[in-house]
Amino acid sequence: MNSHIRRSMPLFPIGIVMQLTDLSARQIRYYEEHGLVSPARTEGNRRLFSFNDVDRLLEIKDLIEQGVNLAGIKQIFAARQQQHTETTPSVAPKVMKQDLSEEELRKLLRAELMEAGRFNRASLRQGDIARFFH
Amino acid sequence: MNSHIRRSMPLFPIGIVMQLTDLSARQIRYYEEHGLVSPARTEGNRRLFSFNDVDRLLEIKDLIEQGVNLAGIKQIFAARQQQHTETTPSVAPKVMKQDLSEEELRKLLRAELMEAGRFNRASLRQGDIARFFH
DNA sequence: AAAAATATGTGATGAAATATAACATATCAT
DNA sequence: ATGATATGTTATATTTCATCACATATTTTT
Numbered sequence: 001m002n003s004h005i006r007r008s009m010p011l012f013p014i015g016i017v018m019q020l021t022d023l024s025a026r027q028i029r030y031y032e033e034h035g036l037v038s039p040a041r042t043e044g045n046r047r048l049f050s051f052n053d054v055d056r057l058l059e060i061k062d063l064i065e066q067g068v069n070l071a072g073i074k075q076i077f078a079a080r081q082q083q084h085t086e087t088t089p090s091v092a093p094k095v096m097k098q099d100l101s102e103e104e105l106r107k108l109l110r111a112e113l114m115e116a117g118r119f120n121r122a123s124l125r126q127g128d129i130a131r132f133f134h
Numbered sequence: 135m136n137s138h139i140r141r142s143m144p145l146f147p148i149g150i151v152m153q154l155t156d157l158s159a160r161q162i163r164y165y166e167e168h169g170l171v172s173p174a175r176t177e178g179n180r181r182l183f184s185f186n187d188v189d190r191l192l193e194i195k196d197l198i199e200q201g202v203n204l205a206g207i208k209q210i211f212a213a214r215q216q217q218h219t220e221t222t223p224s225v226a227p228k229v230m231k232q233d234l235s236e237e238e239l240r241k242l243l244r245a246e247l248m249e250a251g252r253f254n255r256a257s258l259r260q261g262d263i264a265r266f267f268h
Numbered sequence: 269a270a271a272a273a274t275a276t277g278t279g280a281t282g283a284a285a286t287a288t289a290a291c292a293t294a295t296c297a298t
Numbered sequence: 299a300t301g302a303t304a305t306g307t308t309a310t311a312t313t314t315c316a317t318c319a320c321a322t323a324t325t326t327t328t
Binding site for chain 4: 291
């Protein structure tokens with residue numbers, strides 16, 4: 001299961017994320033400043049958000065609308081994270097992936113897409129990037 | 135099935151598409167100039183590509199690598215389009231959607247996401263934008 | 269109540285990403 | 299050899315985004 005690669009691939013500039021989440025740039029940056037999201041950066045220092053990042057922002061927005069303040073949200077995320085590490089059968093504490101450069105991530109995805117695409121593409125049917133973000 | 139909405143939502147700036155497809159900006163713009171892709175535009179006239187657009191570009195790249203020239207690709211796409219309309223049981227030739235503004239598209243998606251997210255988000259599990267791009 | 273902290277808006281300034289256009293060039297077909 | 303195709307390269311303008319500083323409304327704390 002490498003869906004987590006697809007989901008953590010930096011894809012969206014802040015402008016799109018604003019529209020997707022209905023949050024202001026100020027808010028998004030502020031949340032980042034407080035460690036609630038950690039978007040990647042381009043070489044030129046522009047933020048690039050992944051699906052996971054956008055997800056996270058939607059959760060933050062939700063919680064804020066329910067009156068939770070940033071400190072609270074931080075705790076909630078921390079708790080979830082902890083529960084995760086507890087629950088997770090840490091079988092192979094080897095070299096957890098995760099430390100792939102954005103470049104590598106994209107190459108990986110592209111490889112996947114190309115490969116998978118051959119079927120449809122060869123037979124001239126419509127291609128399918130989107131399908132792979134299940 | 136409104137996956138086509140998700141797939142046709144303008145999301146990516148050209149820089150990301152370049153990395154996703156390994157095409158140069160020049161190439162991408164040239165293909166657009168010849169009607170092989172039609173990315174949306176921001177208010178400020180910047181191109182915004184959808185999953186479908188990226189898919190299309192990957193197909194174009196594939197065909198070009200196989201020696202097909204742009205005229206050929208155009209024909210191939212046209213043929214596919216025609217076959218589609220032939221095959222398609224055009225039951226309801228009513229007001230085919232498709233003519234939604236980008237704004238509306240995003241609002242729709244956001245609505246979907248928010249709604250669907252409530253389940254997981256409420257129980258504090260990880261959200262799920264990516265899942266909706268199946 | 270006054271002061272401090274939180275969360276966000278707004279504006280200035282600079283840099284990065286992208287747009288268009290023009291010209292160069294390599295490859296291919298005629 | 300000539301012309302068309304496809305792409306690279308460079309110049310210039312515009313848009314989008316980054317950071318920072320200051321303003322402000324709301325809570326929280328003292």
